[in-house]
Amino acid sequence: MTELLTAAQMRAIEQAAIASGEVTGLELMERAGQGVVEAIFEEWPEYESAPQSVAVLCGPGNNGGDGFVVARLLAGKGWTVKVFLYGDPDKLPADARTNYEIWLADNQVEELTERAFRKEPYSLHIDALFGTGLSRPLEGEAFNVASHMSGRNGDDYSDSVVAIDAPSGLCLDSGTVLEEAPPSLGHPIFDQQGQEPRGRKPFQDRFAALTVTFDSPKFGHFVNEGPSVCGQVVVKDIGLEQWRVLKGTKPGTPPRSLRLPHSVLLGERPLVKDRRKPWISRFGFVRCKKASTKGHKYTHGHALVLSGGHGKTGAARLAARGALRIGAGLVTVGAPRAAMMENACQLTAIMLRQMDGADELRTLLQDSRFNVVCLGPGLGLAADREGLVLEVLQANRATVLDADALTQFEDRAEALFEVLHENCVLTPHGGEFARLFPDLAEKLNAPATTGPAYSKVDATREAAKRAGCVVLFKGPDTVIAAPNGLCSVNSAHYDRSAPWLATAGSGDVLAGFITGLMARGLDPMQAAETAAYLHVECALDFGPGLIAEDLPEQIPAVLRRLDVLR
Numbered sequence: 001m002t003e004l005l006t007a008a009q010m011r012a013i014e015q016a017a018i019a020s021g022e023v024t025g026l027e028l029m030e031r032a033g034q035g036v037v038e039a040i041f042e043e044w045p046e047y048e049s050a051p052q053s054v055a056v057l058c059g060p061g062n063n064g065g066d067g068f069v070v071a072r073l074l075a076g077k078g079w080t081v082k083v084f085l086y087g088d089p090d091k092l093p094a095d096a097r098t099n100y101e102i103w104l105a106d107n108q109v110e111e112l113t114e115r116a117f118r119k120e121p122y123s124l125h126i127d128a129l130f131g132t133g134l135s136r137p138l139e140g141e142a143f144n145v146a147s148h149m150s151g152r153n154g155d156d157y158s159d160s161v162v163a164i165d166a167p168s169g170l171c172l173d174s175g176t177v178l179e180e181a182p183p184s185l186g187h188p189i190f191d192q193q194g195q196e197p198r199g200r201k202p203f204q205d206r207f208a209a210l211t212v213t214f215d216s217p218k219f220g221h222f223v224n225e226g227p228s229v230c231g232q233v234v235v236k237d238i239g240l241e242q243w244r245v246l247k248g249t250k251p252g253t254p255p256r257s258l259r260l261p262h263s264v265l266l267g268e269r270p271l272v273k274d275r276r277k278p279w280i281s282r283f284g285f286v287r288c289k290k291a292s293t294k295g296h297k298y299t300h301g302h303a304l305v306l307s308g309g310h311g312k313t314g315a316a317r318l319a320a321r322g323a324l325r326i327g328a329g330l331v332t333v334g335a336p337r338a339a340m341m342e343n344a345c346q347l348t349a350i351m352l353r354q355m356d357g358a359d360e361l362r363t364l365l366q367d368s369r370f371n372v373v374c375l376g377p378g379l380g381l382a383a384d385r386e387g388l389v390l391e392v393l394q395a396n397r398a399t400v401l402d403a404d405a406l407t408q409f410e411d412r413a414e415a416l417f418e419v420l421h422e423n424c425v426l427t428p429h430g431g432e433f434a435r436l437f438p439d440l441a442e443k444l445n446a447p448a449t450t451g452p453a454y455s456k457v458d459a460t461r462e463a464a465k466r467a468g469c470v471v472l473f474k475g476p477d478t479v480i481a482a483p484n485g486l487c488s489v490n491s492a493h494y495d496r497s498a499p500w501l502a503t504a505g506s507g508d509v510l511a512g513f514i515t516g517l518m519a520r521g522l523d524p525m526q527a528a529e530t531a532a533y534l535h536v537e538c539a540l541d542f543g544p545g546l547i548a549e550d551l552p553e554q555i556p557a558v559l560r561r562l563d564v565l566r
């Protein structure tokens, strides 16, 4: 299982380890530096036998301390090493200071200025300015040099930048690049246009080729701008496992300093193959395998997907197809009279029932075999649609609310929250999220001027708590949270990058996948996590050229490959 940590959780784990007396901060710093050097040679194996020139940029904290270790280790391998320090050496924390002095015994340290930095070319640049301790935007020479390295000032060194823990400037909790409060809107480089209506344009420049972090990835590597700026992320073990597991972040055993509930990163391919890993049962895969031995269509539930009106029926059919493919026993599309013919012409394995208005829906739901309802895709925003949503929620079934079922409650979200129950999943994209949770969206879009900044993870957790049900906040960094704070990130970045998944109707299929899994008996969190994960796997297997219709059709091959949900 891959746990995602906040900077505070990482610090608490480190402190627990040091307090145990079994390891010192200096030893951890040495291991961190060794991890960085290892990662460099894994990335550039040709450098092992051909020492290079390197600039190591050290900051005023322990991130800088790691930099001094890297400098020493590379110099020991014959590299030509130039060390720059940003900040007052007298104020370095103890371990960083020790490594600074060790370096200084035989070498020199130059004050970091853009001018000094630009004097010579280097094969590699180590960004050890700031890591988990970043508390405000970069300023002065640190800003100038970081901007210079990442190409924001014209040149672009990012192919040769190795960032320790984070590219400096990136907040590791929120995945946001911290910035000064804007004189107008957004970061200065975007101000010229002055056209951003709210918030600012996200950074898409890559700041580093490689980011080496320790023990566990942090949220910021996977959400918001993190994946754009980090290059690729390598996690190096520095021997903190036992403090993480025993004292750490498992539900039920958090020390006081680790208040956040357990959070995981979905989608580690190698782990999926190992069915003994405990997190797989959290996904429900194990449970489904057992159920399947004596399962048939009636034990895999019956999903009802509500269709929009004439000419707006495709989205519901996509969701229905997704639900059926992922294993719901039966799927019925409920359509208004005017849309019956259109649906009938295009449905075969999926059943069709006429359903006009809330009264007929109530009658339909008297059939208790409908164990899950999905509504929203293509539903429309006519006044009577709200009645359908309320009817379904009052029927107290497992319910997936997407698209128009959410937009319907813009400016009146409280009316929805009152009737939502714990067996619901909301699947908003950014716009729908802002309609239901305008204050949270506002916080999320505000320029991040101090760290740790408010994140998509914070927003989704707050939303789930407020709604009283699971919220799946879509995006390439999908965040899924339950009202009790459990949280997962399904990242479609790095080796799971699938930009072609952003295609019309792909969200409708995702709603269908969740619906199908809930029909099969998975609880809302399990269903949302598993569906989000499989959705990306389908896109990865299919590849570019994908359209939404392809996603459900890819499910059999994905399930076969992963050997799950039999």
Ligand SMILES: NC(=O)C1=CN([C@@H]2O[C@H](COP(=O)(O)OP(=O)(O)OC[C@H]3O[C@@H](n4cnc5c(N)ncnc54)[C@H](OP(=O)(O)O)[C@@H]3O)[C@@H](O)[C@H]2O)[C@@H](O)CC1
Pocket: 010, 011, 013, 014, 028, 029, 032, 059, 060, 061, 062, 063, 064, 065, 066, 093, 129, 130, 131, 132, 133, 134, 135, 136, 137, 138, 139, 164, 165, 214, 238
């Ligand atoms: N945890 C672990 O297990 C391990 C951690 N290790 C390493 O330690 C790193 C964390 O170290 P850290 O806590 O000292 O934080 P770091 O990022 O170096 O900076 C803090 C300093 O910067 C300052 N400062 C902040 N923002 C600023 C700005 N914009 N401009 C100017 N100054 C700014 C801040 O000042 P303050 O906010 O207090 O005013 C403070 O002085 C971590 O990323 C990893 O690399 C490994 O060695 C071993 C295992």
Ligand SMILES: [K+]
Pocket: 063, 127, 128, 129, 130, 131, 163, 164, 165, 166, 167, 168
């Ligand atoms: K750094």
